[in-house]
Amino acid sequence: MSGKPRLTYLNGRGRMEPIRWLLAAAGVEFEEVFLQTKEQYDKLIKDGLLLFQQVPLVEIDGMKMVQTRAILSYIAGKYNLYGKDLKERALIDMYVEGISDLMQMILMFPFSPPDAKEKNLDSIKEKATNRYFPVFEKVLKQHGQDFLVGNKFSWADVQLIEAILAVEEKIPAVLSGFPQLQAFKTKMSNMPTIKKFLQPGSPRKPPPDDHYVETVLKVFKR
Amino acid sequence: MSGKPKLHYFNGRGRMEPIRWLLAEAGVEFEESFLEKKDDLLKLQKDGSLLFQQVPMVEIDGMKMVQTRAIANYIAAKYNLYGKDLKERALIDMYVEGMFDLNEQLMSYGYQPADKKEQHFANMMDKATNRYFPVFEKALKDHGQDFLVGNQFSRADVQLLEIILMAEECKPDILAKFPLLQSFKAIISNIPTIKKFLQPGSQRKQPVREEEVPKVIAIFY
Numbered sequence: 522m523s524g525k526p527r528l529t530y531l532n533g534r535g536r537m538e539p540i541r542w543l544l545a546a547a548g549v550e551f552e553e554v555f556l557q558t559k560e561q562y563d564k565l566i567k568d569g570l571l572l573f574q575q576v577p578l579v580e581i582d583g584m585k586m587v588q589t590r591a592i593l594s595y596i597a598g599k600y601n602l603y604g605k606d607l608k609e610r611a612l613i614d615m616y617v618e619g620i621s622d623l624m625q626m627i628l629m630f631p632f633s634p635p636d637a638k639e640k641n642l643d644s645i646k647e648k649a650t651n652r653y654f655p656v657f658e659k660v661l662k663q664h665g666q667d668f669l670v671g672n673k674f675s676w677a678d679v680q681l682i683e684a685i686l687a688v689e690e691k692i693p694a695v696l697s698g699f700p701q702l703q704a705f706k707t708k709m710s711n712m713p714t715i716k717k718f719l720q721p722g723s724p725r726k727p728p729p730d731d732h733y734v735e736t737v738l739k740v741f742k743r
Numbered sequence: 744m745s746g747k748p749k750l751h752y753f754n755g756r757g758r759m760e761p762i763r764w765l766l767a768e769a770g771v772e773f774e775e776s777f778l779e780k781k782d783d784l785l786k787l788q789k790d791g792s793l794l795f796q797q798v799p800m801v802e803i804d805g806m807k808m809v810q811t812r813a814i815a816n817y818i819a820a821k822y823n824l825y826g827k828d829l830k831e832r833a834l835i836d837m838y839v840e841g842m843f844d845l846n847e848q849l850m851s852y853g854y855q856p857a858d859k860k861e862q863h864f865a866n867m868m869d870k871a872t873n874r875y876f877p878v879f880e881k882a883l884k885d886h887g888q889d890f891l892v893g894n895q896f897s898r899a900d901v902q903l904l905e906i907i908l909m910a911e912e913c914k915p916d917i918l919a920k921f922p923l924l925q926s927f928k929a930i931i932s933n934i935p936t937i938k939k940f941l942q943p944g945s946q947r948k949q950p951v952r953e954e955e956v957p958k959v960i961a962i963f964y
Binding site for chain 2: 572573574582584586587588589590591594595598599607608610611614615617618619622652653656
């Protein structure tokens, strides 16, 4: 046993991707087990490995952790990416939760029926440009610092860079009205651990394609 | 200004109820400002009081906090209801996230359109009895203690009681196969701050009534 965290999920982004981002940003190497069949997934459940019969599952520090937010909070806490006190933590939590709502829309998008896709894409664009990005543009402008909270790299920065890149994949010009976010994107992308994660061959997963959608439906079919 | 936290939401459970429970558990008095119509929400949005233009919003310790989990996390940590270390916190978070998932279903049931109600009901009862309650029954059985985590009262205990009571409102005998959850319910309900919250006249809210649904929907849509 290597002592490295071990991630069990499908070979795609889904709900595990923020966890991959955060571990990578913290410079933590990890292993991955990919679910490809329903049988594999059913076995995990039968073996009692999944507290609520769901993945993501992350084996870390002797725990079999489930629930994306629980896992992310643990990693953030362990690697000092969660602010210096309760109030910074509160701010990070607010930002992360907001971004997570936006990411949820992106997560669900590949599973929209074909006739709803355009509407859902418009909705992502609308929420990104009118609800979420303006908040972070303003935060960065107001304090003039590189990082969102407490002048220090945190979980919130990782979550935001992930979201920016994910939205840009769908709406390439989405940052055109957000100069602070453009600068933020450049700075974060150049941080050594993130730069490494953005290079080919890293554990970062590609955007979901039809094959990924098929696999999800097959593995989780009840 | 009273210094008490001030909760902004409509006069019902929704996404604010877990926060009311937590504040009550901690023995913290709070004020509430109820949204009655869309204009009330628009005003809060226009004032710049809502970070992502949404409620719940809780004014606490000089912050205008939004996002249910962020608020709940802050209150739990401030009042020592979040375990003694990172690992206890991790366990509490896992349990609580499962409970949030079930709460989402319980909370949204009253707002389902008529043709979806039955399926929604069946699904949430199935999840409660086959996915969530067995986990907590087992946790209590394995350690034999009164509280879910670390032999100490935490937010996990209060959130579990909350969903047990909500599930029982839907199906009164839902705990029939869970003896330890039955005794858990009795123990937690008798903790003074919780007992007080369970009494009539407290700030605990009632399940949404069918005739109220259009009014709530009109605030947000």
